[in-house]
Amino acid sequence: MDFLKRSMKNKKFVFSIVVLVPLVFVILFGPQLAPNDPLTMNTSSALAPSSSQYPLGTDEYGRCILSRLLVGVRPSMTVALFGTLGAFAAGLLLGIFAGYLGGKIGGAIMRAVDVILCFPPILLAMMVVGLWGAGVRNLTVVVAILYTPHFTRIAYSSTIKVRKMEFVENEISIGATLNRVLFGTIFPNIFSPLVIQISLTVSSAILLESGLSFLGLGVQPPDPSWGQMIGDARNFLSVDVMYTVWPSLFLSLTILATNLMGDALRDILDPKLRDSF
Amino acid sequence: MKTICRRILSVSLAAVMALTALSGCSGNNSNSSGVASSTPESSAQSQVGKKDELVVAISSDVSTLEPMVQSGQAIRLIKTCLYRGLMAYQADGKIGTEIADSYEIGDDDKTYTFKIKQNAKFHDGSDITAEDVKFSLERILDESVGATFRSDFANVLDKVEAVDTKTVKITLKEPCAPFIDYLTLPESVIVSKAWCESHKNDLNANPMGSGPYTFTSWDKGREIVLTAFSDFYKPGKPETKSIRFVITPDATTRANALQTGDADLIDYVAAKDITAMEKDDNYKVYVSEAPFMCLQFNVKSGPLANPKVRQAIAYAVDRQGVINTAFMGRGTQIFGFPTQKGENGYDGKYDSYFSFDQEKAKALLKEAGYPDGFKIKILSSSTYDMHKQTAIVVQDSLKKIGIDAEVELPDWSTRIERSNKGDYEILVSGTAGNIVDMDWTTNYFESGEPRMNSSAWFSDAEIDSLLKEGRTTIDAAKREEIYDKLRKRVLDLSPFVFINYREQAFASSNKVEGFVNLPGVVTYNSGLTLEDTYVTE
Numbered sequence: 053m054d055f056l057k058r059s060m061k062n063k064k065f066v067f068s069i070v071v072l073v074p075l076v077f078v079i080l081f082g083p084q085l086a087p088n089d090p091l092t093m094n095t096s097s098a099l100a101p102s103s104s105q106y107p108l109g110t111d112e113y114g115r116c117i118l119s120r121l122l123v124g125v126r127p128s129m130t131v132a133l134f135g136t137l138g139a140f141a142a143g144l145l146l147g148i149f150a151g152y153l154g155g156k157i158g159g160a161i162m163r164a165v166d167v168i169l170c171f172p173p174i175l176l177a178m179m180v181v182g183l184w185g186a187g188v189r190n191l192t193v194v195v196a197i198l199y200t201p202h203f204t205r206i207a208y209s210s211t212i213k214v215r216k217m218e219f220v221e222n223e224i225s226i227g228a229t230l231n232r233v234l235f236g237t238i239f240p241n242i243f244s245p246l247v248i249q250i251s252l253t254v255s256s257a258i259l260l261e262s263g264l265s266f267l268g269l270g271v272q273p274p275d276p277s278w279g280q281m282i283g284d285a286r287n288f289l290s291v292d293v294m295y296t297v298w299p300s301l302f303l304s305l306t307i308l309a310t311n312l313m314g315d316a317l318r319d320i321l322d323p324k325l326r327d328s329f
Numbered sequence: 330m331k332t333i334c335r336r337i338l339s340v341s342l343a344a345v346m347a348l349t350a351l352s353g354c355s356g357n358n359s360n361s362s363g364v365a366s367s368t369p370e371s372s373a374q375s376q377v378g379k380k381d382e383l384v385v386a387i388s389s390d391v392s393t394l395e396p397m398v399q400s401g402q403a404i405r406l407i408k409t410c411l412y413r414g415l416m417a418y419q420a421d422g423k424i425g426t427e428i429a430d431s432y433e434i435g436d437d438d439k440t441y442t443f444k445i446k447q448n449a450k451f452h453d454g455s456d457i458t459a460e461d462v463k464f465s466l467e468r469i470l471d472e473s474v475g476a477t478f479r480s481d482f483a484n485v486l487d488k489v490e491a492v493d494t495k496t497v498k499i500t501l502k503e504p505c506a507p508f509i510d511y512l513t514l515p516e517s518v519i520v521s522k523a524w525c526e527s528h529k530n531d532l533n534a535n536p537m538g539s540g541p542y543t544f545t546s547w548d549k550g551r552e553i554v555l556t557a558f559s560d561f562y563k564p565g566k567p568e569t570k571s572i573r574f575v576i577t578p579d580a581t582t583r584a585n586a587l588q589t590g591d592a593d594l595i596d597y598v599a600a601k602d603i604t605a606m607e608k609d610d611n612y613k614v615y616v617s618e619a620p621f622m623c624l625q626f627n628v629k630s631g632p633l634a635n636p637k638v639r640q641a642i643a644y645a646v647d648r649q650g651v652i653n654t655a656f657m658g659r660g661t662q663i664f665g666f667p668t669q670k671g672e673n674g675y676d677g678k679y680d681s682y683f684s685f686d687q688e689k690a691k692a693l694l695k696e697a698g699y700p701d702g703f704k705i706k707i708l709s710s711s712t713y714d715m716h717k718q719t720a721i722v723v724q725d726s727l728k729k730i731g732i733d734a735e736v737e738l739p740d741w742s743t744r745i746e747r748s749n750k751g752d753y754e755i756l757v758s759g760t761a762g763n764i765v766d767m768d769w770t771t772n773y774f775e776s777g778e779p780r781m782n783s784s785a786w787f788s789d790a791e792i793d794s795l796l797k798e799g800r801t802t803i804d805a806a807k808r809e810e811i812y813d814k815l816r817k818r819v820l821d822l823s824p825f826v827f828i829n830y831r832e833q834a835f836a837s838s839n840k841v842e843g844f845v846n847l848p849g850v851v852t853y854n855s856g857l858t859l860e861d862t863y864v865t866e
Contacts, residue, residue, distance in 0.1 A: 093725045095650035113654050113721065268711035268738055273721050287581065287714055291601050291657075 135195025143203020151211025251314035412538035702731025751779025
């Protein structure tokens with residue numbers, strides 16, 4: 053109850069909920085909400101302004117922009133959510149082991165993970181896509197790999213801090229299994245920074261997916277995705293500004309909301325800030 | 330609340346900026362404050378009322394300046410400023426002489442005797458001699474040069490002899506009606522024998538020809554600067570003291586460069602910009618309709634080996650859809666063969682050989698044994714929007730007759746590599762014959778190994794013999810008949826599906842004079858008129 057009360061007082065949290073709840077609805081029911089088939093072309097009314105048939109107008113192929121926006125959210129979100137969850141799982145495991153074991157093994161794990169950080173994310177993503185081809189599945193794997201180091205580092209540093217605590221040493225001294233120590237005792241105590249990282253990673257992953265789709269390396273046509281729509285629309289900026297504005301607006305709002313969600317969670321979950329609300 | 334607002338602003342800005350940065354709009358680096366080093370010794374043509382510099386924004390980077398290799402239409406603009414051949418298309422669209430002063434064809438139709446202009450000089454000051462012509466034609470045949478039209482010349486050239494210093498005699502293996510056409514190609518140019526011999530035959534690193542401009546500097550990936558050649562064989566030409574070619578691959582950036590005055594002339598104007606600029610008095614738009622969009626097929630195996638399937642696709646493709654989408658409604662549908670009326674006596678007989686009829690397409694698929702369609706891949710490229718958009722419209726058209734197509738969109742160089750090897754099922758292609766004469770079809774339909782402009786593994790004995798007959802027959806009326814049969818046969822077998830003609834457009838500010846976009850296929854030789862082009866002050 054206390055958690056909920058503090059959440060509702062947090063303006064960032066309220067804002068992101070206002071954006072994200074409808075978004076989840078769109079992700080789940082987008083195809084049913086779409087007024088037209090997002091793939092049906094009507095080339096004689098290409099780049100048409102908004103009308104009752106096409107509420108947000110049409111793209112260069114005469115396809116309904118609104119329908120494409122509603123359906124195009126799915127690939128971005130699939131990549132971002134599953135990629136982040138993958139990164140979370142991998143990062144948690146690697147980090148918690150490295151932190152708990154320490155020494156040479158821990159160091160080796162952390163240095164290996166650091167290698168990934170050496171590459172600019174978009175270049176690594178382009179390399180993977182170039183090798184194995186584009187598509188939602190490959191992009192998800194790319195996102196998972198790219199963001200694993202972030203989770204690993206957080207899990208590692210938190211684990212180091214926590215394992216020196218007396219309750220952990222107590223646990224070890226009574227002969228608890230490794231599994232129990234790691235996931236029963238340490239994990240709940242490093243959980244909150246990781247949750248915040250999830251929210252931040254989701255927003256960068258959306259941006260990464262959009263960037264790759266923008267470059268034509270993400271979702272393959274004719275299936276829509278927001279980044280790809282912005283990329284296509286860019287060519288028609290001088291002819292039809294709104295075509296670029298709609299997907300950009302949707303994308304910006306989504307990224308903003310997930311970012312604010314991360315900030316809000318940090319504030320809410322931080323015990324030190326508890327009194328300030 | 331204030332922080333939130335600021336946050337909203339910064340995050341949305343960051344998102345938009347990140348995407349724009351990715352688009353690779355590297356901006357136009359041109360620096361109009363006279364960076365170009367116009368060398369004083371060649372200021373012979375300094376004239377009042379004309380600017381000293383012409384800035385041309387071109388669409389493609391320069392892979393090589395080797396004159397005998399076709400390295401892109403944009404680069405041809407540069408090469409025709411540097412090099413000239415014996416003959417060339419002129420501003421009126423007819424063939425005229427360049428380095429040649431006159432020529433005669435022998436009674437056997439196999440010997441061509443060219444007289445070289447007395448005042449024709451190379452940029453190093455030496456006279457152009459018959460030995461240079463002989464060397465140049467033989468250089469095209471030299472495999473180490475990798476000349477684009479090597480096989481075309483190798484098929485017809487028997488020998489080249491220097492009769493005296495200014496007379497050269499070319500003997501062909503057999504009569505070749507389009508031989509003069511081949512000599513007008515921007516890759517059939519005359520180079521200096523002495524220069525090549527003293528520069529390891531490397532004209533990419535050491536460009537030197539006899540065109541109206543001499544090579545000055547090349548800032549790789551950015552710009553090439555040329556300076557007027559004062560001893561050019563056409564007195565009073567060129568009109569401008571120096572030309573700067575600025576490499577500007579992004580079409581929108583190019584149009585912006587023209588609008589801001591950073592460029593005087595731009596090539597490959599996108600359809601949307603053509604429409605806008607035509608309405609604006611500040612610009613001149615030069616439009617020529619010649620290249621065509623088409624589909625090529627790998628006919629080695631599978632459904633596409635069956636002509637009925639290919640015909641079904643010819644009926645199924647929504648040509649107006651392609652024009653509306655990829656060319657903003659500008660272009661002409663092709664339901665027959667891509668020959669302009671009048672070309673070798675063509676009277677428009679086959680212009681509605683096909684039609685847009687998806688029911689008929691389905692019936693043909695059924696006849697061919699694919700009532701439920703099949704799965705196929707379309708190779709196109711994300712580099713050029715028109716290629717990508719054409720592929721997506723074709724994909725949609727095929728879906729309607731039950732063919733489930735997947736579009737592959739690699740970058741352009743991968744696309745070229747794969748098309749040259751025949752590594753595709755359906756290929757989207759935008760092309761044009763290299764010469765005006767119907768013999769351009771040889772490159773497209775002759776059997777042989779897969780190459781860029783042929784449908785991979787297509788071969789037909791009748792077409793091969795018609796092509797040979799058409800090439801070696803001199804009589805115009807007979808050639809008309811031969812090419813009539815050829816068109817019919819090609820349409821029957823449909824190794825290509827022709828979609829539409831598109832416009833090839835240049836645009837300039839209204840202060841530019843003298844530039845001409847040559848009609849039809851010769852649009853690609855329009856660089857010739859840069860010698861007449863200048864900017865009024």
